[in-house]
Amino acid sequence: MDTEKDNLDKLVTDIAKRAREASLSLATIDTAAKNQALHALADILEEHANALIVENKKDLAAAEALELAKPMIERLTFTPERISKMAEGVRQVAALEDPVGEVLESKTRPNGLVIDKIRVPIGVVGIIYESRPNVTVDCAVLCLKSGNAAILRGGKEAFHTNTALAGYITQALELSGLPTDAVQIIPTTDRWALNELLKLDQYIHCIIPRGGESLIRFVAENSRIPVIKHYTGVCSVYVDKDADAELAESVVINAKTQRVSVCNTIENLFVHKDAATTLLPKLAKALADKNVELRVDSTAGDILGDFDTEPASEDDFYEEYLDYIIAIKVVDSVRDAMNAINKYGSGHSDSIITTNEVTARQFFAGVDSATVYWNASTRFTDGFEFGLGAEIGISTDRLHARGPMGLNELCSYKYVITGDGQVK
CATH class of the missing domain: 3.40.605.10 (Aldehyde Dehydrogenase; Chain A, domain 1)
Structure with missing residues (x-):
């Protein structure tokens, strides 16, 4: 031997x-x-x-x-x-x-x-x-x-x-x-x-x-x-109270279902409480139509009572599913959304959907991730999409390189x- x-x-x-x-x-x-x-x-x-x-x-x-x-x-x-x-x-x-x-x-x-x-x-x-x-x-x-x-x-x-x-x-x-x-x-x-x-x-x-x-x-x-290195791709979309409904649906569906097995696919969806009643059912239907399993916190569960959902555990929001599963949480503010992303996410790619530029800039400054998006899918975190050619990897480290x-x-x-x- x-x-x-x-x-x-x-x-x-x-x-x-x-x-x-x-x-x-x-x-x-x-x-x-x-x-x-x-x-x-x-x-x-x-x-x-x-x-x-x-x-x-x-x-x-x-x-x-x-x-x-x-x-x-x-x-x-x-x-x-x-x-x-x-x-x-x-x-x-x-x-x-x-x-x-x-x-x-x-x-x-x-x-x-x-x-x-x-x-x-x-x-x-x-x-x-x-x-x-x-x-x-x-x-x-x-x-x-x-x-x-x-x-x-x-x-x-x-x-x-x-x-x-x-x-x-x-x-x-x-x-x-x-x-x-x-x-x-x-x-x-x-x-x-x-x-x-x-x-x-x-x-x-x-x-x-x-x-x-x-x-x-x-x-x-x-x-x-x-x-x-980067360890995992626990990416998120935050849908703000000032989000455009049609744009939010398009981005969320693309970010979750376009290719579920890659690291820039979202695993978590956070929705502002003031938009949840009107937007969350539309987003849930669009996700369910793509056969995505919905794991929801108690507030989202109450709003989505007519949908087939599963209660989300705390661990669910840390999970990199790489599958047709998403964890959903209703948040009180953009600050709460940023805190949740920084807590559960892996520092990879996260997006805000809003028409409010001030809120978007706040999100950019407060989310500690290698790439942050405004009104766009996280699926663009890629060397080709960034004009870098084929990427050698995506880094969530701070030293030498970060991102694609x-x-x-x-x-x-x-x-x-x-x-x-x-x-x-």
Whole structure:
């Protein structure tokens, strides 16, 4: 057993060493070469779509045999349309401006020194994720475009799909003359390999976990490497007393039902008491028509007496359902709504529906979340929707990055000082 662990330690350490060497090369590669690799990858994905679906079906069969939850299987599934969208996403990243080398600040000191603060790659980024194989491509292309090497450790649920995708990425790197170690996948699902990966702070500069709360907490608690993360997506909509009824219904239905299995879907609905009597029945009917289970506090339950509801427990408002379930509470004021969101929410994405700008501005200042919306669905918290290209993740941390993370968030900076012989 010790020999097996030793072999895994060596495997992961070798991958990390090669990634570090590749990252030093990537930092000097020009934009055209990086874009060439991305366009090559997009073409390869489209050319091999059928073969990729064959590999994906192996993972789906295993997932169904294990009776995995429907939301997880939905995230795991590849279709021709999703592969086409993924390839288009790669091309969109190629079209984005290269952040590397951007001058963030420049100043000339009294002694004549010119001090430039420039954007540079982080170095080596480790991405740990579960059942969404599109993450393999999203993260690889963002790391490449921003000059970072990537080490990918996907979940066992998507092992065949991820392995195929990693092979296509290697092909694109070879065709473009980029170091093939720039993107590597951990070729085992053994948990020991993950444990070793999280120790290698001499080679890896950042870890980004994407998946369920238990995985992310494990990574955060066991990593020697800085971690950028969000634990859950407990998002909310607050319908204010000054809300437009039609707009409120449209946003709530979209935010809850457009795709229930993703982290920017709402789990809680808060309604101002002065609007609850008239608006809540309309919202409840629209949700019920979409087969959403309604878990309600006592005030909402009294208003919705003719509806099929369940009493909401305190724990229900903390829950990330990722399913056709919503918790509903009637609140006395925008202040109460903000307090509830800050108490129950995960700091991800929250929206206010109101025609009152003063109230909206109060909501913006008082809700402690990475993204806050006014009269719009939380479903827009996404790298593509924000114009960032494919996102590498969404952070609810305060340091380095917050919200959807694109190319700029995969960079650090350095100071470049130019002189003409100055000495101190």
